[in-house]
Amino acid sequence: MSNFLLYSQENHIVTLTMNQPERRNPLTGNSAVEEFLTAIDRIHDDPSVRCVILTGNGPSFSAGGDVQEMLRQSTPEVTQINIRQDYRRGIQRLTLGLFNLEVPVIAAVNGHAIGAGLDLACMCDIRIASEKAKFAESFVKLGIIPGDGGAWLLPRIIGMSRAAELSFTGEMIDAQLALEWNLVSRVVAPDQLLTAANELALKIATNPPHGVRLTKRLMREAIHSRLDSVLELSAVFQAISHKTAHHKEAVDAFIQKREPNFKD
16 A cells, blocks of 8 residues: 555546655655656556646655665665665666656645755656745765766756756755746745646646647657757657647647547
8 A cells, every 4th residue: 555655636637745744755765666656657557647746745845865764775784786776776767757757747846855855856847836845956965976867857957057056065945046046937825836736737738638748758858869860750759740639639629719629
């Protein structure tokens, strides 16, 4: 039975809620990774899902790595090879799984997003923050590095200079500065966070789902591809899109001046 991640769905929108508030929703030292991967597989297998909201219960979004787990890793019986494999088979699978999820993911950051918690938000497509949210790429404070892909994710969102400032100092920034740095796209009152996230998710979910999924895939590929490669992939995806029932329904609805009906 799940004891970390709550899964709920209303119409085409799934909400994933991290639910260990007493531990500040850590991503290690518990079943978080396996539960996330199970949820991701469930979403992939359900064509009715068109958008995902990720948030946390309690005052924190996620505190990242569990300090007790770090103590265990520092004991003599745990080798460097063991630690490397723990990362590769653990949280790094979450990074790849969430980053490559076909449907858009909105991080509704309700509180502290620290270390791997910040990187978790960066694995999502869009970030909305509560006014109470705080952000820190704090690995350096513990003498470690972002082992979950944060060194790749963060600079692509806020730029190399600001990512370096956060990563080298480990200092915390508030929601307003996160907005100024484009780490989040909007900041809302705490009691309006999920409302704002759901309103945005609904705007996404009302669009042709096939086109949304291919657009996300194209944007993901564009991060590390040449322009000519992206143009070629765009031509392929466009050829596919033009032959979908979703495209035909969108065009018919536009011409007939009616609301489209996109079936799963």
